[in-house]
Every structure is written in C-alpha cells, then in structure tokens.
Amino acid sequence: MNRLEEKVAIITGAGGGMGREEAILFAKEGATVVVTDIQEDKVNEVVAEIIANGGQAVGQLHDVTDEAAWARIAQETIDAYGKIDILVNNAGISINQKLHETSVEQWDKVLDINLTGTFLGMKHVIPNMMKNNQGSIINISSISGLTGGGGANPYTASKGAVRMLTKAAAIDYSKHQIRVNSVHPGIIITPMTEEMFQEKQMRDWAHSVTPLPNLGEPSDVAYGVLYLASDEAKFITGIELPIEGGYTAQ
DSSP states (O other): OOTTTTOEEEETTTTSHHHHHHHHHHHHTTOEEEEEESOHHHHHHHHHHHHHTTOEEEEEEOOTTOHHHHHHHHHHHHHHHSOOOEEEEOOOOOOOOOGGGOOHHHHHHHHIIIIIHHHHHHHHHHHHHHHHTOEEEEEEOOTHHHHOOSSOHHHHHHHHHHHHHHHHHHHHTGGGTEEEEEEEEOSBOSHHHHHHTOSHHHHHHHHHTOSSSSOBOHHHHHHHHHHHHSGGGTTOOSOEEEESTTGGGO
C-alpha cells in the first residue's frame, strides 16, 4: 500500500479494460488519479468506485487526438494539485485488417489515437515534470510493437512507433529525472480483445500462442505499470516490459 502516496497521475483510456484497472490500483496505492476517456459514463463509474473505496479521483471527457484538450487537462491538473507526477498513455484502438484492405481513413484513425495521442500526452505533461525535475511516463505499446505479426497492420505500425518514441523521450529527458518506459501486453481479456476473439476458434488460437495456460487479465498489466510508475523503478528508463505470458519467448 501507499506505493504512490502523494503522487498525481493522469491515465488515458481509463474507462475500461487495462486503464480502468490501472486507475483503481493507483488510487489504492495512494495516488490522486485523473481518469480520462471518450466514454463519459464509464469515466464517471470509475471515479465513483475509486471515491467509494476511499481514494481520490476526478474524471475528464477526453479525446487524446485533440491537442487543445490535452493542454486543458494538463493545466487543470496542475492548477488543482500543483503537479503531474505520472502519465499513463493507455488509450488505443485496433482495426484487424490487412494492409491492402485498409483505407487511409482507417490508417489515420489508428495512428492518430495510438501514436499521436501518446505524443501529445507527453508533450503537455513533460514541461511540468521538467520544472519539478521528476516524473514517470508509461506508454502502453503491445507485443505487436516487438514482434510484428500478420493482420492489424495500422495497429502494429503504431505500437512499434510508440516503442521507439518512448526510447527517444527516455534519452532526451533523463537529465530531468523523467523516466519513460513502454509496456507490451500480450493477449489480455479486455472489451477490445473480447470483440476480436469472440469466435471460439479465435479464442482457441489465443490460448495456443500463449505459453502460460491462461490469457492475461487487465490487473496483470496494471501491476507492471504500477511498478514503473513507483519510486521502486527510479533507475529504470527506456525499457520495454512485456506482460504476455511468454509469447515473445518463443
């Protein structure tokens, strides 16, 4: 408990799945959490649950591709709490189509949310972190950002780019004690993957490619993100943390 005591965290895509688990866990560990998502009802549910359990949280309706929204949320967080200690760029989408079947509009949408949203988040929190000479940024990539794989070409491209953007930022801001790391989940049971793997044969495939005899849960990722956000990881920056049941060991 209290691994994030007195920390202020912004978590995007926190209305469901991994982001929701991260927000709830961070609050349990003492952080004040700014919960953001495009789903206002889901944001309100997460905030209400955190507060009901004695934690501190506020919600923000947030399109991560909107730079003005990022500027507003960052400033409002600083005005309310004096600082931003942690950013988790969790918001993301996938379109499961091969390259020749993907429209420019689909490509742009995935890259805008997964990559540009991550860039904008870092852009608007880093100045405050530089001022305070400390901070932790965790960018949620994917095993697709490590190994590639067929299908979902825009998703794979975006997650590979998030991986390398993370490394570049880790180097650029290390002198300000700002740590930037990426997390690479495998097949985690979330609303997005439930939609992708709703057919039995797809679920059977997901099990067959994960060496551990179960698929991941959002909490598995949340605990890894918690570690990177905490002071326990004070000498860790620029790394890729796979949380994927052994998928990339094959």
